[in-house]
Amino acid sequence: MTLLDDDRVRRAGAAHSREEPARLARAVWTAIVEPGDGTAGALVAAHGPDEALRMVEAGLHDGSLAELGLGAQALAAARSRWQPRLDPAHVAQALAQGARAGLVLVTPEDAGWPEQLTDLGTHAPLALWTRGDVTGLSRIARSVAIVGARAATPYGEHVAAELAGELASRGIGVISGAAYGIDGAAHRATLGVGGLTVAVVAGGADRVYPAGHARLFADIARVGAIVSETAPGATPTKWRFLQRNRCIAALSAATVVVEAGARSGTLNTAGHAAALGRPLGAVPGPVTSATSAGCHRLLREFDAQCITSAADVLELIGEGADDATALGGPSAEEVRVRDALASRSPRDVDEIARRSGMAVEAVQAALGLLELAGAVRRTDGGWVLA
Template identity: 75%
Template sequence: MTLVDVADVGGAARRMWPLASDAERRALTARAAWTVLAEPGDGVAGALVAAFGAQDALRMVEEGLRPDDVRAAGLPGRSLAPAQARWRPRLDGRLLGKALGDATRAGLSLLTPDDPAWPSQLDDLGAHAPTALWVRGDGSALARLARSVAIVGARAATPYGEHVAAELAAELADRGVAVVSGAAYGIDGAAHRAVLGSGGLTVAMVAGGANVVYPAGHARLLAELSRSGAVASETAPGATPTKWRFLQRNRLIAALSAATVVVEAGARSGTLNTAGHAAALGRPLGAVPGPVTSATSAGCHRLLREYDAQCVTGTADVLELIGEASADAPAPVGGPSAEETRARDALSSRTPRTLDEISRRSGMAAGDVQAALGLLELSGSVRRVADGWLLG
């Protein structure tokens, strides 16, 4: 009897999906089983599910993977034994039954790639994409993240960092941009709370089970997130947050969002891991500068200096990251150079003037005048005519 059969016969799957057909319930149970078996980001599991489907891949694992199966999934033969070894201890129907029972009691839903609400941007992770997501709250919220920004940063944030995170999040929410974060203390919490206060959409990706309250001090925040948005996880209900799961969770935050903004991060902050995932996925990356004396901004300064992150000083910069212009964006810095200004002052709008005359009137060398006129012509400020130059 397979894991799917055990869960169905024991009633856990029927209680979880009472209205589903037998075929639908078996498909969902197989996806749920993979969240129990494999750790987040397991590329071997992802490749098998992509090649054979969740149910057949699960059956192969239960019966014992063969080298032909692994090759058919495009995997190296050496990946077979380690994969079997790490999954074998979890091939237990009781573990799956417990996960389904926890999910039913917590009111969680299971979102799979076959669901219309599945966020397709996660597919950019390839074999490392999650096999399913457990969701506390509105599962359809994840389908509305195409226009979203991840705001992440240090847990031990400064008042400056929390203020900036809240300002950015609230202003983005006012413009209809969703905010994704990780529900941690510090920057994450400030961003989530600001969006909730503005009535916008915010989604938390967590490292443990979606029904697990972590950190404990954010019990109320997580409840509010689940009422107006969603709390989601790729780990099974009841799973404990671990360092590895936090690091893997970060790839989901980066993948879900159109851009990632790091508000504060220490030199060795785990937040830099999220930035790395965003860069690897080709997502725009921004960083907020801070005081050079602040250790909590050292990571942001490193991103600006070494990783081509864009400097973020306000919402207009964030909107630019996702390819949108802000109506209140500041005017471009600078203007005509001194040489261009002098050349333009030497021109008339009615009488064409030659290069020598412009040089004499401006007090500049002919070569400098010619260079300035070329730039002014590109901007449309002046135009060349048969007898010389005129103001545009």
């Protein structure tokens, strides 16, 4: 009996499979392989997830992967990696944990699958476990990854928040890893302006890591998405963090490194972005700051673009020059009016005037300019941030 035929696996995977063997097989694969396993990716691409899984359980032979150009050594290594996890109890436990946590499995066959992940080739995720708004995955093609040091300085967190908030207010999605420091600042600023943010995590999407970000995870899941290619319940490990970084880079239209030490893991994300041909930016810092040494190296040796404002990021992703110019110099009145607005609660002109401390006429003039720039919109109930 194969894993796909095991009653425990079928029952545990019922919430994710929709009675489709290929979907169930992809869920099973996430519990068997580590992220970025190219042998598994090649096998699934060639034979489909369910048939590939049956081939593995039946015992791969050298001819199984000959057409994929994989030799006996790669085949033997794959066998040894996967065999310990070809256990129905292990797989069923992971799938049941995903169902209890309310996670949704998104596969390459689904309409909401982010097509930009295909740039990873055979190292692309076999499926994504998602917590929160599943549609967020299909809406992040126009997005930027903002990443950086966990031990960030106040300067770094301030810059990350400024960039994320400004970009999110213009409809640019913000992707990061939900870690302390730069990641957390970027997520929080995006949430603060009602923007779309997606956290790509190294462990199971049902886990909260770091534990101190429990509130942040809940906020992201409420309006954005937390995604992982590892099975529910999986523990974050150093290897999984490094592999997670390739997904952050692939999902984004560009990657911006705000702060990074000389040996920071964030440079791994930058490396993936460069390998994928994605635009790469870095924020300069004080030459005496160890937390900016990695950024300075990216600027000096890896042709990263110097990022000093959200206008620079817009240019990095090919947005219009008019947008960049407008972004670079909002008037004081426009800033005050935007500060007085919310993304979901419409407010009339009188309320905006009261909150901004401005005259009604000045508010009306600023709203007109902001509407032309696409920063605000009028609804039946009043004005909201676009």
